[in-house]
Amino acid sequence: MKSIGLYIHIPYCLHKCGYCDFNSHAVDPAEMERFVPALLSEIDHGATRIGEEREVATVFIGGGTPTTLPPQALETLLSHLRQRFRLAGDAEITLETNPATLAPGLFERLREAGVNRLSVGIQSFDAGELKLLERVHSVAEAHETVKAAQAAGFYNLSMDLMFALPGQTARRFRKHLETALALRPEHLSTYNLTIEKNTAFYNMHRRGQLAMAAEEEQLAQYQETLGVMAGAGYEHYEISNFCRPGRECRHNLIYWNNGEHLGLGPGASSYLGGVRSRNCKLPARYIREVNATGRAIEFEETLKPREAMGETLMLGLRLLKGIAIDAFEARFKTSFREVYGKTLDGLLDQNLIQLDDNRIALSPKGLFLADSVILEFIT
Amino acid sequence: MKQNQIRNFSIIAHIDHGKSTLADKLILATGGLEKRQMKDQVLDSMDLERERGITIKAQTVNLRYKSPNGGEYGFNMIDTPGHVDFTYEVSRSLAACEGVLLVVDATQGIQAQTIANLNLAMKHNLSIIPVINKVDLPSANPDSVKEQLEDVLQVEAHDAILASAKEGIGIDELMEAIVERIPPPVGDADKPLKCLLFDAWYDSYRGVIVLVKVVEGSLAVGDAILLMATGRNFVVEELGILTPRAKQVTSFKAGEVGYMIANIKELDQTKIGDTVTHVAQPTDAPLPGYKDVKPMVFSGLYPISGDQYELLRDALKKLTLNDASVSYEAETSSALGFGFRCGFLGLLHMEIVRERLEREYNVELLTTAPTVVYKVITTSGEVIHIDNPSKLKGIKNVDRMEEPYVRGTIIMPEEYIGAIMGLTRDRRGIQTKMEYLAPGTVLLEYHLPFNEIVLDFYDRLKSNTRGYASFDYEFLDFRASNLVKLDILLNGELVDALSLICHKDKVYFLGRDLAKKLKEQIPRQMYEVVIQAAVGTKVLARETIKALRKNVLAKCYGGDITRKRKLLEKQKAGKKKMKQVGKVEIPQEAFLAVLRTDGKS
Numbered sequence: 005m006k007s008i009g010l011y012i013h014i015p016y017c018l019h020k021c022g023y024c025d026f027n028s029h030a031v032d033p034a035e036m037e038r039f040v041p042a043l044l045s046e047i048d049h050g051a052t053r054i055g056e057e058r059e060v061a062t063v064f065i066g067g068g069t070p071t072t073l074p075p076q077a078l079e080t081l082l083s084h085l086r087q088r089f090r091l092a093g094d095a096e097i098t099l100e101t102n103p104a105t106l107a108p109g110l111f112e113r114l115r116e117a118g119v120n121r122l123s124v125g126i127q128s129f130d131a132g133e134l135k136l137l138e139r140v141h142s143v144a145e146a147h148e149t150v151k152a153a154q155a156a157g158f159y160n161l162s163m164d165l166m167f168a169l170p171g172q173t174a175r176r177f178r179k180h181l182e183t184a185l186a187l188r189p190e191h192l193s194t195y196n197l198t199i200e201k202n203t204a205f206y207n208m209h210r211r212g213q214l215a216m217a218a219e220e221e222q223l224a225q226y227q228e229t230l231g232v233m234a235g236a237g238y239e240h241y242e243i244s245n246f247c248r249p250g251r252e253c254r255h256n257l258i259y260w261n262n263g264e265h266l267g268l269g270p271g272a273s274s275y276l277g278g279v280r281s282r283n284c285k286l287p288a289r290y291i292r293e294v295n296a297t298g299r300a301i302e303f304e305e306t307l308k309p310r311e312a313m314g315e316t317l318m319l320g321l322r323l324l325k326g327i328a329i330d331a332f333e334a335r336f337k338t339s340f341r342e343v344y345g346k347t348l349d350g351l352l353d354q355n356l357i358q359l360d361d362n363r364i365a366l367s368p369k370g371l372f373l374a375d376s377v378i379l380e381f382i383t
Numbered sequence: 384m385k386q387n388q389i390r391n392f393s394i395i396a397h398i399d400h401g402k403s404t405l406a407d408k409l410i411l412a413t414g415g416l417e418k419r420q421m422k423d424q425v426l427d428s429m430d431l432e433r434e435r436g437i438t439i440k441a442q443t444v445n446l447r448y449k450s451p452n453g454g455e456y457g458f459n460m461i462d463t464p465g466h467v468d469f470t471y472e473v474s475r476s477l478a479a480c481e482g483v484l485l486v487v488d489a490t491q492g493i494q495a496q497t498i499a500n501l502n503l504a505m506k507h508n509l510s511i512i513p514v515i516n517k518v519d520l521p522s523a524n525p526d527s528v529k530e531q532l533e534d535v536l537q538v539e540a541h542d543a544i545l546a547s548a549k550e551g552i553g554i555d556e557l558m559e560a561i562v563e564r565i566p567p568p569v570g571d572a573d574k575p576l577k578c579l580l581f582d583a584w585y586d587s588y589r590g591v592i593v594l595v596k597v598v599e600g601s602l603a604v605g606d607a608i609l610l611m612a613t614g615r616n617f618v619v620e621e622l623g624i625l626t627p628r629a630k631q632v633t634s635f636k637a638g639e640v641g642y643m644i645a646n647i648k649e650l651d652q653t654k655i656g657d658t659v660t661h662v663a664q665p666t667d668a669p670l671p672g673y674k675d676v677k678p679m680v681f682s683g684l685y686p687i688s689g690d691q692y693e694l695l696r697d698a699l700k701k702l703t704l705n706d707a708s709v710s711y712e713a714e715t716s717s718a719l720g721f722g723f724r725c726g727f728l729g730l731l732h733m734e735i736v737r738e739r740l741e742r743e744y745n746v747e748l749l750t751t752a753p754t755v756v757y758k759v760i761t762t763s764g765e766v767i768h769i770d771n772p773s774k775l776k777g778i779k780n781v782d783r784m785e786e787p788y789v790r791g792t793i794i795m796p797e798e799y800i801g802a803i804m805g806l807t808r809d810r811r812g813i814q815t816k817m818e819y820l821a822p823g824t825v826l827l828e829y830h831l832p833f834n835e836i837v838l839d840f841y842d843r844l845k846s847n848t849r850g851y852a853s854f855d856y857e858f859l860d861f862r863a864s865n866l867v868k869l870d871i872l873l874n875g876e877l878v879d880a881l882s883l884i885c886h887k888d889k890v891y892f893l894g895r896d897l898a899k900k901l902k903e904q905i906p907r908q909m910y911e912v913v914i915q916a917a918v919g920t921k922v923l924a925r926e927t928i929k930a931l932r933k934n935v936l937a938k939c940y941g942g943d944i945t946r947k948r949k950l951l952e953k954q955k956a957g958k959k960k961m962k963q964v965g966k967v968e969i970p971q972e973a974f975l976a977v978l979r980t981d982g983k984s
Contacts, residue, residue, distance in 0.1 A: 195937040374935040
């Protein structure tokens with residue numbers, strides 16, 4: 005039986021942060037009241053897209069900030085999912101939250117509703133940095149949130165931190181890592197700040213009001229992170245992700261292994277039967293379209309074999325253990341060497357990849373240059 | 384039509400002084416086309432071509448003019464390309480005329496091309512009718528232009544025609560002036576045929592079409608003719624005039640101008656300036672002034688992707704059917720692979736050809752920096768022409784080198800004199816004249832090495848004078864010069880396509896500047912790239928492009944994998960446009976980096 009991952013997008017945030025280019029919008033209680041029933045309708049439609057015999061191995065409720073919805077609505081959402089999909093007995097059910105939406109009893113109710121993994125958007129343990137990032141929570145609230153989650157029984161907890169912020173040093177970031185580790189999370193994601201188009205940071209950067217960290221500084225902080233996390237016994241399993249043994253994010257592994265997933269909610273993406281699709285992004289339009297047709301897909305493409313292969317490498321090389329070549333060959337019914345022989349020789353020559361009998365992975369040097377390496381596999 | 388009813392003339396002008404508008408107005412005024420048709424002609428030119436089976440060059444036309452004096456006249460208005468690159472063609476077109484209309488913008492006065500074109504007309508002893516155009520504009524100053532004409536150009540200007548081609552002012556007066564002031568052609572119709580070939584183009588329906596002026600004798604359909612320069616024989620199939628509609632005639636007599644079709648297959652067989660005569664009774668004296676035009680500027684054209692080589696070769700072959708003045712020969716660059724060394728009449732001509740290759744033939748081109756032709760004279764007196772810097776390698780026993788010089792004319796507001804003197808000094812110019820054309824307007828004349836002009840002179844001139852300077856040049860001579868070859872090495876490997884020849888006094892600064900510019904233009908790679916500028920084994924400058932250390936996106940855009948892939952595909956497309964030289968990837972612009980140097984760093 006084939007299993008898939010299910011992603012649910014909740015597009016609301018208390019405030020849109022300056023660096024963020026995800027599909028998130030300021031909370032709008034009136035609209036959110038119409039959003040939840042629309043999402044439930046799309047879930048009904050989505051269930052017919054994957055067929056009954058498919059099992060859902062992971063659920064990831066992301067955003068935005070899902071906890072901007074009332075707990076009641078999240079409970080309804082989760083029970084609706086259980087009704088419409090066959091959830092595996094050991095399904096990983098992750099929910100994203102951030103410290104600004106902490107409310108008494110919230111985590112207990114989520115636990116009760118079946119959520120078994122929390123991802124907390126902490127980003128920084130420094131008040132000044134939080135302000136720069138336009139986060140609307142305090143350092144104290146970050147600590148409280150993690151403690152409240154653990155008290156409610158969440159033993160699979162992930163935190164997000166950002167590094168290479170303007171003015172940040174490797175030493176300062178090391179402190180944030182140590183603070184995070186003291187809270188004993190099972191999983192940690194560290195994201196290098198990037199400037200994306202259509203963000204406030206992008207415009208500030210263009211006007212010269214925001215200085216990006218120099219490449220050497222970014223590298224130093226990333227290397228610092230690798231050292232600290234290894235010392236604390238965490239496994240570095242993806243470019244930006246670390247975990248205690250066995251605590252990888254199973255949902256994200258589906259993406260990195262280029263597996264099938266169904267995305268529901270505004271702007272969510274799906275990959276089913278060789279077709280990639282994406283919903284429209286604007287919540288108001290999403291609600292209108294779902295109410296009219298049950299769905300809100302605005303983009304669809306059927307991948308050519310070579311595109312699918314490129315994606316498999318683009319995603320798989322992000323994993324430290326890389327890609328199993330026999331699985332690749334079984335999937336695409338072709339010889340890996342035949343397709344990429346010349347590319348491989350060039351990369352091996354520059355010591356950017358490691359290749360053994362059945363795996364291709366980034367080398368320690370290639371890890372820092374992953375985008376350039378991946379580009380070689382794109383046509 | 385009798386000889387004394389014929390008037391053959393060209394319109395000469397600086398760019399934008401109103402030449403085309405005036406030509407259109409003359410066609411309208413003589414009823415060559417109606418207003419509605421003129422529009423149609425532009426819009427439907429493709430259809431018109433098919434219908435008539437020949438291409439029309441709208442501006443070389445035969446017009447009927449009925450004078451108020453009762454006489455009827457045939458005007459042959461002969462088109463000229465006007466630009467300095469095509470000076471020889473202009474001079475051949477002018478050789479078919481007895482007079483010119485010298486058009487000067489009443490608001491701008493004399494400009495560099497006005498002088499260059501007028502000099503050509505004077506060499507041919509043509510009658511000159513000054514036309515001061517745009518007199519309707521508020522800033523027009525016809526009196527000042529008259530003064531300039533008389534004082535600077537020694538052209539009688541008291542009876543200049545004051546006109547506004549746009550408004551139709553002065554057109555009637557101009558047509559009368561053409562009758563009265565331009566002499567009819569002279570030439571004995573009974574002598575052996577002597578006919579000037581002054582324009583030719585390739586038509587895919589009819590083969591080569593040539594424009595001719597019969598100077599002596601007469602030419603008829605069915606005649607067996609000889610093109611004297613190429614020695615080729617043909618039989619005349621069709622003769623006609625363009626009114627601008629093509630109108631067939633049976634013969635041309637001395638003084639007449641028109642087109643000829645004679646089953647000529649290749650443009651190469653028709654040399655501009657050639658003399659056409661009869662096979663049976665040839666003239667004993669061909670017309671003077673014929674020369675084989677030689678390309679002045681050379682550049683290497685390479686396909687970006689190797690599999691477009693054949694496409695480029697075919698494109699060049701087709702393109703030269705239409706433009707015989709482009710030369711090309713296969714060459715191999717160790718850096719760029721297989722390509723062609725192409726020769727052009729000048730920089731504009733090079734631009735036009737490059738654009739046509741890319742637009743009409745869909746070849747993606749990489750172009751090397753343009754170079755002029757240098758002469759190497761060996762101790763044994765042998766003269767070797769160098770159209771590619773790398774050809775200098777391996778020449779032994781060099782006695783001396785020579786480089787081409789041009790005479791450049793610059794006209795501009797006087798406030799920029801300082802800036803331009805600085806620029807021309809940097810470009811090794813020797814000032815030979817300085818003259819006020821009017822209060823505030825100055826003319827400077829220089830002898831300049833042509834290679835200094837080829838390297839971005841015109842843009843510098845324009846930016847130094849806020850676009851107010853006009854510039855023109857003509858080839859002068861070759862002069863002995865202390866020249867060296869500047870090489871660029873990337874990671875120790877010589878990149879032949881970046882080599883250039885320059886004056887010894889400038890090489891140090893140029894080398895340093897070029898290395899810096901290359902550092903700006905070559906993106907960082909996964910390894911360090913060392914750029915060196917060297918003369919022989921002596922390194923003049925060194926720059927280092929540091930290796931890329933970190934290039935990794937933290938996030939993979941959630942599940943939006945399509946977006947990420949498309950982003951990478953776009954990057955990859957950009958990367959594919961680069962040339963790999965050794966291990967180093969070089970973007971196209973880097974091969975033209977020398978055009979952006981100022982030699983002052």
